Amino acid sequence: SQQGEEDPQALSIQEGENATMNCSYKTSINNLQWYRQNSGRGLVHLILIRSNEREKHSGRLRVTLDTSKKSSSLLITASRAADTASYFCATPSGYALNFGKGTSLLVTP
Amino acid sequence: GAVVSQHPSRVICKSGTSVKIECRSLDFQATTMFWYRQFPKQSLMLMATSNEGSKATYEQGVEKDKFLINHASLTLSTLTVTSAHPEDSSFYICSARPGTSGAYEQYFGPGTRLTVT
Numbered sequence: 001s002q003q004g005e006e007d008p009q010a011l012s013i014q015e016g017e018n019a020t021m022n023c024s025y026k027t028s029i030n031n032l033q034w035y036r037q038n039s040g041r042g043l044v045h046l047i048l049i050r051s052n053e054r055e056k057h058s059g060r061l062r063v064t065l066d067t068s069k070k071s072s073s074l075l076i077t078a079s080r081a082a083d084t085a086s087y088f089c090a091t092p093s094g095y096a097l098n099f100g101k102g103t104s105l106l107v108t109p
Numbered sequence: 110g111a112v113v114s115q116h117p118s119r120v121i122c123k124s125g126t127s128v129k130i131e132c133r134s135l136d137f138q139a140t141t142m143f144w145y146r147q148f149p150k151q152s153l154m155l156m157a158t159s160n161e162g163s164k165a166t167y168e169q170g171v172e173k174d175k176f177l178i179n180h181a182s183l184t185l186s187t188l189t190v191t192s193a194h195p196e197d198s199s200f201y202i203c204s205a206r207p208g209t210s211g212a213y214e215q216y217f218g219p220g221t222r223l224t225v226t
Contacts, residue, residue, distance in 0.1 A: 031213055042115075042202055042219035043153075088152060092213070095206055096143045099153045 005100055006089060012106040019076045021103040023089030024069075032065055032072050033090045033097070043088070046074075079107045111137050113205050115218035122193055123226055130188045130221045132203030138183035139205035143215070144176075147200040159186045183208065193225040 006023050013019055025032070031050045035043040049056045049065045049072065056063045062075040076083055084107045090097040112135040122128050132142055140161050145153040157167045157178050165178035175197075177189040186205075190197050200222050206215040 033213070035217075040200070040220075040222065043204075043217040045217075048213060093155065094158070095141055095215070096155050096158055097153075097204075097215070098155070099145075101152045104150075 006087070006103045008103060009101065010104045010106070012108065013079055015080055015107055015109050017079055017107075019079050019083070019105055019107070021074045021087050021105070023072045023074070023100050025072075025089070025091050025100075026070065027091075029067075029091045031092060032063075034061075034063060034072075034074050035088045035090060035099075037086045037088065037102075039085070046087075076105075079105075081107050081109050083107050111135075111205075111207065111216045113139075113203065113216045113218040115201075115203055115221050117221060118219065119222040119224070121224045121226060124194055125192055127189055127191045128193055128223060130190070130201055130203075130223070132186045132188070132205065132218050134184045134205040134207075134216070137205075137207045139186075140183065140208040141206040142180060142186040143204045143206075144178060144186075144188050145202045145204070147202060147220075149200075153202060156188075190223065193223070195225045198223055198225045 033048045034046040047058050047063050049063050060077045065072045086102045086104050088102045089100045114133045116131045142159045144156045147153045156171045157165045159165045159178045159180040161180045167173045180186040202220040204215045204217045
């Protein structure tokens with residue numbers, strides 16, 4: 001069953017702007033991951049944040065985790081057209097993953 | 110980095126036929142592989158967990174007789190969609206977990222687009 005819920009479902013911004021996506025989940029977790037999927041392609045792992053971490057950075061990506069609210073956010077700064085993709089949060093289900101519904105991001109030049 | 114391949118990348122078949130999709134870990138041994146299904150503009154749904162040398166564990170609602178999974182070696186898992194119907198048309202993605210990895214590490218294949226006519 002799906003664990004995460006992302007919002008917004010779709011986001012359209014211009015190059016250079018920041019994009020923020022949110023994810024909420026239902027049960028306790030020990031980590032949360034974010035993935036990117038270009039149209040019709042496989043998944044690219046972006047970042048993993050553990051339950052004892054509140055914030056993590058990787059290049060232009062910033063992820064936060066609030067375990068008390070069971071929510072996470074992904075911020076992409078200075079977006080580029082190449083960032084156009086769907087973004088999913090995922091939480092562990094045994095060794096598998098439960099994926100959220102995803103946010104479709106469109107970055108226009 | 111670790112690479113997972115899938116073959117074929119896309120396949121079109123007629124109703125009633127069976128289709129086999131392969132998932133290979135190219136540079137590592139995968140004790141566990143996972144099969145996901147994704148409908149257009151939707152999220153990935155876990156179908157089954159495949160462990161080398163043992164029977165796959167299917168998620169609730171997934172027909173094990175329709176979606177046959179074989180994990181015959183540490184680098185190969187196959188998903189066979191038997192007696193395919195148009196509603197089986199979907200994007201199938203596998204992932205593989207290295208045998209020596211930490212609990213969170215897994216790598217995804219590029220997916221297989223199945224269209225049943």
